[in-house]
Amino acid sequence: MRAFIPHYQLTTPASLADALALLKNEPGVWKPFAGGTDLMVLLEAGKLPHRNYINIWKLDELRGIDVTNTHVILGALTTYTEVQAHPILQSEFSMLCQAASETGGLAIQNRGTLGGNIINASPAADSPPALLAYDAEIELISAAGSRWIPYHGFHTGYKQMQLGADELLARIRLPRNTEGATHYYRKVGTRKAQAISKVCLAATGRISDGQINDTRIALGSVAPIVVRCLQTENALRGRKPDAETIASARDALLREVSPIDDIRSTADYRLQVTKNLLADFVFALQTGN
Ligand SMILES: Cc1cc2nc3c(=O)[nH]c(=O)nc-3n(C[C@H](O)[C@H](O)[C@H](O)COP(=O)(O)OP(=O)(O)OC[C@H]3O[C@@H](n4cnc5c(N)ncnc54)[C@H](O)[C@@H]3O)c2cc1C
Secondary structure, three states: OOOOHHHOEEEOOOOHHHHHHHHHHOOOOEEEEOOOOOHHHHHHOOOOOOOEEEEOOOOHHHOOEEEOOOEEEEEOOOEHHHHHHOHHHHHHOHHHHHHHHOOOOHHHHHHOEHHHHHHHOOOOOOHHHHHHHOOOEEEEEEOOEEEEEEOOOOEEEOOEEOOOOOOEEEEEEEEOOOOOOEEEEEEEOOOOOOOOOOEEEEEEEEEEOOEEEEEEEEEEOOOOOOEEOHHHHHHHOOOOOOHHHHHHHHHHHHHHOOOOOOOOOOHHHHHHHHHHHHHHHHHHHHHOO
16 A cells, blocks of 8 residues: 655755765664665555655766776766666676666666665665676765775675665776676566566676686575675686586585575576576687677
8 A cells, every 4th residue: 555655754955965964963764765766666565664765866976977997987876777878888898788778667777776776685686796797896975984895795685785874875886807708697587678587697707718717607586685606606717618617617506596486486497597597608608709
């Protein structure tokens, strides 16, 4: 049942400093409201847990995509439409563009933000596997200052993360080291569009001197959080892309994921698809696609 709107408060701060002051003075009372595409679903269902929201949509400090010699830095309010339209993201971070193009429909892509996707912390979210495979870092800010941390390790359990009650996610930073790498992204859902993932795999890597190197693999919808598969990466690193390597990497992968049966799929199906996607990634490495 829809929530009773007068029970809720939405304030629009004039500046980032005002937003951070609110979070500092009443920690845990105020929650950010970005594009609202996750929050409005909860509101409609009468399940929006907090009463007080800060509208951060108009904070320019959290917008924009900056490119330096070494990094691409995206404001937390970057929308999926903005991701897809950016030429450097298209040429160097194609998995993020693909994730954005397969997220919801056009209205969601115009309004949904990368920051909201990260903090909503769904294990089935589509951008986090790409961000993990690109070794992203994130900037968390509060009235006390800013800290950059690796995105890998940020999520600590289902909907749990290393975000203080007084902090906002401000920016996402991607190292520009992807030249010549294979970028492999597959979202498997019930349909090609407008579907929540049953399994999502994002992976990068390259073959040099006949061996797999620089590989990073991340998976969504197979554990309580989106997972970076370090053991699987180790099983591939420095090895030839052959059947024996795939078999040992699959064994490692099975130790890193814990899929469940739910309304979208079964644990068995998810495991089988996960193993198939891993083999397909190694094949893509060989063919350089
Ligand atoms: C029809 C539909 C289809 C969808 N399809 C997909 C899909 O295919 N794939 C997918 O991954 N998701 C999908 N989503 C989910 C949603 O669109 C995304 O998660 C989106 O990126 C959320 O961003 P937002 O700005 O709208 O977040 P909001 O709804 O505004 O916020 C989400 C959460 O993040 C917090 N938050 C937001 N920004 C910040 C910040 N900067 N700092 C700290 N906390 C913050 C909020 O407090 C809230 O807890 C879909 C949603 C709908 C309604």
